Amino acid sequence: MITVEIFTALPEGRAIPDEGTIVRCQRCGRNGILQERGLYGPRCLHAETTTVLGDGMLVEPTDCCALPPLG
Numbered sequence: 001m002i003t004v005e006i007f008t009a010l011p012e013g014r015a016i017p018d019e020g021t022i023v024r025c026q027r028c029g030r031n032g033i034l035q036e037r038g039l040y041g042p043r044c045l046h047a048e049t050t051t052v053l054g055d056g057m058l059v060e061p062t063d064c065c066a067l068p069p070l071g
């Protein structure tokens with residue numbers, strides 16, 4: 001089963017459980033979830049795909065903007 005979550009249509013300030021809070025992206029102006037930590041540095045996640053596998057879930061970003069390093 002594959003699920004696509006798109007965060008751009010959600011209002012700023014809305015809390016998404018286990019994800020974060022919706023913010024306006026500094027780079028493109030669309031809404032998304034600020035991810036401060038990760039392998040690729042800070043980014044604003046606009047959409048992600050979740051695939052249910054036999055041994056767990058695979059979550060992949062499908063639309064995001066890289067942000068400048070924070071503070």
